[in-house]
Amino acid sequence: MLTLLLVRPGATEFDQQGRIQGTLDLPLCDNGRRQTEEALPGIAAHKPTVVYTAPCQAAREAGEMIAEATGAKQKTIDKLCNLNHGLWQGMLVEEVRTKQPKVYRQWQDQPHTVCPPGGETLLQVKARVADSLRKVLKKHKEGTIALVAPEPLASVIRHVLHQDEVTGLWKGSERCGVWETIEVPDEVGATVA
Template identity: 25%
Template structure:
């Protein structure tokens, strides 16, 4: 369980990015397109579950997209915990950019790509979401989950942009500086929630991935 500080109940939220997919490896833009884990992604998820940074997990939530729910399933098996899928935990919707490579997007939408890289807070993806919209969705849903499960250790397996916009809100980083944050596949982020406010303990933790590398050197 998370702890109670004085009379204030503190809830721990462990945000996890899904394991690698083939489209990650190809550096394709995708958000709502449902792509499963690659062989490497499955291995990353297994290493995460077997070396999870928390000894107790009370609840596991996951984006309803396969790459997230399959990553969550490894954690659920490790802790004998059911996974609850939630559409509100999805990645940003990349609209017409879904499935395209950087160069393909740059060729057709050069100005939008410039804004994506320099002022993500001002970007409107064609037929997609804005980062502001995703941030509002992320903050609202994770806050609801925390309020409904006060004092518990909660895992939420989701996506890179979703996690970064939530971290930006928690750290009071303007969205224009969103790319100052990085999320590797199966990275772990730990936040504490109390009475509507957030405290960040860990960002982009990947120690579990190094365990396999160390084993191969001995």
Template identity: 25%
Template sequence: MIELLLIRHGETEWNVEKRLQGHRDIKLNREGLRQSLALGRRLIDEPLDAIYSSDLLRALHTAQAIATPRGMNVQLEKGLRERCFGAFEGMIHPEIDARYPEDYAAWQRRDIDARYPSGEFHAETLREFAARTLECVERLANHAGHRRIALVTHGGVLDTVYRRATGMGFELPRNFDVLNASINRVTWDGSNFAIVKWADVSHLAHASLDEIDHLQ
């Protein structure tokens, strides 16, 4: 049995604006940096065999805030990237709806095989994205010698693992939280995931963040 700490990256300006990020390489904003420092302090005494991260900066910088105080390296995994949304990336919902109404409708009804128009990058279908991310997470979990690892990633990846663990269909709307800088504890027994604790952001309490500010 291995424990996975699935961690969503800290906040970005595009998170605040509700602008779709996907494969766009958006950095953490000031709040996201504070969140990451608080996250690193929360996990400083927790044994970890490895720290893996998406190669996008918002995840990597979050992972480095965990790894650096521990003297550990971050191992990059492109398979932990967010889903690529093609031409949707960089836009907010009303803009997508206005420009691509049929594709937007397919997104909102969670059509698992819908492929959106290409933009800077070629869009993935939801089915392709789920297969890609689950293969990556399971491969890392099955690595010999691992007992507890941290995977710093994106909201879509957390959504996929949660659905796999609970048997929740991709066609159903999300009814669980996927929060910036949250710790989501999941076990893997070689065949199945199980949720231990989800959406833990207790380390982001105002007092903790204020303390971080005084240390900078």
């Protein structure tokens, strides 16, 4: 059985400000580096052999820190770019909530039914994630690997692996610098959708 460590990188300035980051490429802020450093002992205890990262700067920086602490190889998966929030990127979550309350509620309750203006749908992101995960899971049947992805992408990855509901996609700042262990049975690799 494969153990996948799903790691959210530490915070960026946008995370701390409550802004929608999406595909905007921002580095870890000082607090984000500290959050990632605090997570390292727990991640290192699992001894991942490979650290896969989303292509954004924050994920790559966190991945480098993990690879250095564990001696694991680091690889970037370009298709694991974050959800493109289109015109919402850079806005405060609170701005969307007050300016477009119906859309905001719909995004919170039924995110698969909303496409941000100029962005992409959750179904499009899910398809990209599933394709990337199938390739990773084909290479790794056992052992431990780490996958570093920011929110809301990390929630989509979790959803694809668990095949459960996706909710709370704008709670990213609450999840910076945290990680979770996901046991991936062999049969899940074959059914990732």
